[in-house]
Amino acid sequence: MISSKMKPFLYLGALYLIISLLVRVVFFFHPITTVSFGFFEILKILIIGAINDSFVFILTCPFLALYFLFLSDSKYQKPYGQIILGALVLFFLYILLIPNNIFKQYGGSVAEIALAFIGVKIIFFALMFFLPERRLKIRNTLYFITLFLYILLIVFNAVSEYFFYNEFGLRYNFIAVDYLIYTNEVIGNIMESYPVVPLFLAIFTITVLISVFIYRKTKMELLDFPNIKQKLMLLGAFFVLIGISLFGLSLTTKIKGNSVFEGEIQANGLPKFYWAFTHNELDYFQFYPTINQKTAENNFLNQYPEPVLKRNITSDQPELKKNVVLISIESLSADFMEHYGNTQKITPFLDSLADHSLMFTNLYATGNRTVRGLEALTLCIPPTAGESIIKRENNKNKFTTGSVFKSKGYDVKFLYGGYSYFDNMRDFFAGNGYGIVDRDNFKPEEITFANVWGVADEDMAKKAIQTMNAEAKSGKPFFNHWMTVSNHRPFTYPDGKIDIPGDVKSREGGVKYTDYSLRKFFEMAKKQDWYKNTVFVVIADHCASSAGDTELPMDKYKIPAMIFSEGFIQPQKFTQTMSQIDVMPTLFGLLNFNYQSKFLGQDIFKKGFQPKAYIATYQDLGFVKDNYLTIISPLRKVKQYALTQQKNKLSPEFNIYYDEKQLKTPDQNKKLIEETISAYQSTSYWLEKNQLNR
Incomplete structure (x- = not known):
C-alpha cells in the first residue's frame, strides 16, 4: 500500500531530474558558456547536479504529501461532513466580514488570496459531500x-x-529576487522581449501532455486510501528525507567548480534563489577577511593628501558655478563605441562627442546593475557586499554629489523616464534632497513612445530640456542627473529614427537609438541660453553583460565616460586606470569647488592620485591596481589574478586588460591583498556607523 502511494512522487521526481538534466546540457552548449569541460569535469557536474536536484525535489514534496494525507472518504460522512463544511463557511465569513482579521494585517493581497482559496475549498467540499x-x-x-x-x-x-542564464550567464541571484518584487516591470519586459504567446502555448501543451501521462499511470491510487498508521509512516518518512535533503544541500552547495560556469551549471537555481532572497545584505565582518580596523582605515586613507575621512578640498582658483548635467546611460559597454574598436557604427554621436571631450579611456564600473552605477556616481564610494545602498533601508541623508551642489546653491534633480519607485530610486534620491522628474511628470501628449521601462529616451530628452529651461529662469545654477532607459531589453523604440527597426528588438538598435536621442538632446541644448555655461558628464551605469570565465571579468566592467563643455573642457584622453567613483570628485576639481568631502573616490588630476578601480558583484569584491586584480569573497576567501595588458588591435591607443591569470597563494601580492581588505572593510565600517552621512 505505502509503496504504491509513492508512484506519483516517483513519476514527478523522474520528470524533474530529466528536465533539470536537459537544462544542464543546454547550459553546456550555450554560447554564453565560454569555457570547455573535460569528460571527468562533465561527469562531476552531472553527478553533483543530479544530487542537488534530488534534494530540491524532496524539499518540494511536502505539499503533495499533505494533499495525499488529507485524502479520505470518512470526512464526508455525517456528522463530520457538516462540521467541516460549517467550519469552512465560518472561516470564509471571518475573512470576508471581520475588518482586522489576521490575513488583512499582512496587507497587500493576502486576504483576497485566502478568501479565494477557502471559497474554492468550500465549493469542492460541498460538491463531494452532497454528490x-x-x-x-x-x-x-x-x-x-x-x-x-x-x-x-x-x-x-x-x-x-534558461532565460535568466541567457541574460546573465548565471543561475538565480539577487536580480531574480528583484524581478519577483517588481512584477509589473518584469512581466512587461518579458511580454515585450520574447514571443510570449507561442512560448506559453508550448509550456501549456507540454504540461498538459505530461500531466495526462502521469495521471493515467497513477490515478488508480485514488481508489483506496492508506489508514492512519500508514499515513503517519508516510509522513515520518518524508520528515526524514527532508532532514537528509537539508543537510545534503548544506554540503553540496559548498562544492565550487574550477570556473564560474562550472559552479553555476552544477547548481540548482531554487536554493540559489532562496539564498539571494534571504541575503540581500552581507555582513562584511562576518563573511569577509578582516584586519585591525585602525590599520585598515590608515591604509585606505593614506591615498589622500589629508589622510582623514572628512577632508577639506580647496582650490587656489575661483569657484565656477556652471550648470552640470550628468547623463548615466543604461548598459553601455565600452566596446559598443568605435573608439574602443567597434565597427558597427552604432554610437556615431558619442564617438564624435568623445573627440571634443575629456575622455576617460580606462574606466571601470563598480558593478553590473543600474543601482550600482547610480550609487557610484552619487555617493562616490566603493561597492559593498550585498545589495546596493540605494536598495537598503538606511539610504538617506548620505553625503552625495547632490549635497555638494546644494551647498553651493544649486537646484538638484534626478530625471528618469520610468517610474522611479523601481529599484527604490525615488526613496533614495528624494531622501537625499533631490527633486524627482519621472514618468509621473509626463502629460499624455508628451509621450510619443514608451515600453515597460519608461518613455523613449528622445521624449525624456525633451522633458529634460523643458526642466532645465525652467530651472535656468530661477537664476540658480542647476545639477540634473538623467538616467536613460531605452538601451534595455526589450530594446524597443519608435520606428523611423535610426536604420534599425524598433521591432527587431536588438541590443545594437537599443544602443543606436540611445545615441540618436542624446544627439537630439544636445541639438536642443545648444539652442538654450544656459548651454555655454553648462558641463555635461556622459557615462555608462554598467556594461551590457557581466558573464565571463572568472568571477570578475575585466572586459565586462569597462565603460565609456567623458566630460564635455564647449570652451571650457579641452579635449584630451586620460588613459590611466580609474573608477566610476572618481568621476564626480574630478568634476568638482575642474569646477574649483571648495568643500568638505567624504567621497572615497579621487580627483584624478590631483597630486597623489593612485590609478585603481573597484569592481564587484553582490558578493565578490574586486580591487584593480598595478596590473593585479584581487578578489575577496564570502567565507573569507581571497583570490588574485595577474592582469596582462595588451593593445586593442582595432583601436591601438586604448589599453585593455585581456588576460586574468590566477596566482597561487605563495605568488600573490600580499600588500595589494591588504589594500583590498582595507578598502572594503573601511567602507563597510563607515557605512555601518553612519560616518558617510552628511
Whole structure:
C-alpha cells in the first residue's frame, strides 16, 4: 500500500531530474558558456547536479504529501461532513466580514488570496459531500489539477532558468529576487522581449501532455486510501528525507567548480534563489577577511593628501558655478563605441562627442546593475557586499554629489523616464534632497513612445530640456542627473529614427537609438541660453553583460565616460586606470569647488592620485591596481589574478586588460591583498556607523 502511494512522487521526481538534466546540457552548449569541460569535469557536474536536484525535489514534496494525507472518504460522512463544511463557511465569513482579521494585517493581497482559496475549498467540499456518487470523478479532477500545477511549475522554472542564464550567464541571484518584487516591470519586459504567446502555448501543451501521462499511470491510487498508521509512516518518512535533503544541500552547495560556469551549471537555481532572497545584505565582518580596523582605515586613507575621512578640498582658483548635467546611460559597454574598436557604427554621436571631450579611456564600473552605477556616481564610494545602498533601508541623508551642489546653491534633480519607485530610486534620491522628474511628470501628449521601462529616451530628452529651461529662469545654477532607459531589453523604440527597426528588438538598435536621442538632446541644448555655461558628464551605469570565465571579468566592467563643455573642457584622453567613483570628485576639481568631502573616490588630476578601480558583484569584491586584480569573497576567501595588458588591435591607443591569470597563494601580492581588505572593510565600517552621512 505505502509503496504504491509513492508512484506519483516517483513519476514527478523522474520528470524533474530529466528536465533539470536537459537544462544542464543546454547550459553546456550555450554560447554564453565560454569555457570547455573535460569528460571527468562533465561527469562531476552531472553527478553533483543530479544530487542537488534530488534534494530540491524532496524539499518540494511536502505539499503533495499533505494533499495525499488529507485524502479520505470518512470526512464526508455525517456528522463530520457538516462540521467541516460549517467550519469552512465560518472561516470564509471571518475573512470576508471581520475588518482586522489576521490575513488583512499582512496587507497587500493576502486576504483576497485566502478568501479565494477557502471559497474554492468550500465549493469542492460541498460538491463531494452532497454528490457522493460523483465524488471519485471530482477527486480525479482535483488530482489532475494538482499534478498539472506541479508539472507546470517544474516546466516553467526550467524555462525561467534558461532565460535568466541567457541574460546573465548565471543561475538565480539577487536580480531574480528583484524581478519577483517588481512584477509589473518584469512581466512587461518579458511580454515585450520574447514571443510570449507561442512560448506559453508550448509550456501549456507540454504540461498538459505530461500531466495526462502521469495521471493515467497513477490515478488508480485514488481508489483506496492508506489508514492512519500508514499515513503517519508516510509522513515520518518524508520528515526524514527532508532532514537528509537539508543537510545534503548544506554540503553540496559548498562544492565550487574550477570556473564560474562550472559552479553555476552544477547548481540548482531554487536554493540559489532562496539564498539571494534571504541575503540581500552581507555582513562584511562576518563573511569577509578582516584586519585591525585602525590599520585598515590608515591604509585606505593614506591615498589622500589629508589622510582623514572628512577632508577639506580647496582650490587656489575661483569657484565656477556652471550648470552640470550628468547623463548615466543604461548598459553601455565600452566596446559598443568605435573608439574602443567597434565597427558597427552604432554610437556615431558619442564617438564624435568623445573627440571634443575629456575622455576617460580606462574606466571601470563598480558593478553590473543600474543601482550600482547610480550609487557610484552619487555617493562616490566603493561597492559593498550585498545589495546596493540605494536598495537598503538606511539610504538617506548620505553625503552625495547632490549635497555638494546644494551647498553651493544649486537646484538638484534626478530625471528618469520610468517610474522611479523601481529599484527604490525615488526613496533614495528624494531622501537625499533631490527633486524627482519621472514618468509621473509626463502629460499624455508628451509621450510619443514608451515600453515597460519608461518613455523613449528622445521624449525624456525633451522633458529634460523643458526642466532645465525652467530651472535656468530661477537664476540658480542647476545639477540634473538623467538616467536613460531605452538601451534595455526589450530594446524597443519608435520606428523611423535610426536604420534599425524598433521591432527587431536588438541590443545594437537599443544602443543606436540611445545615441540618436542624446544627439537630439544636445541639438536642443545648444539652442538654450544656459548651454555655454553648462558641463555635461556622459557615462555608462554598467556594461551590457557581466558573464565571463572568472568571477570578475575585466572586459565586462569597462565603460565609456567623458566630460564635455564647449570652451571650457579641452579635449584630451586620460588613459590611466580609474573608477566610476572618481568621476564626480574630478568634476568638482575642474569646477574649483571648495568643500568638505567624504567621497572615497579621487580627483584624478590631483597630486597623489593612485590609478585603481573597484569592481564587484553582490558578493565578490574586486580591487584593480598595478596590473593585479584581487578578489575577496564570502567565507573569507581571497583570490588574485595577474592582469596582462595588451593593445586593442582595432583601436591601438586604448589599453585593455585581456588576460586574468590566477596566482597561487605563495605568488600573490600580499600588500595589494591588504589594500583590498582595507578598502572594503573601511567602507563597510563607515557605512555601518553612519560616518558617510552628511
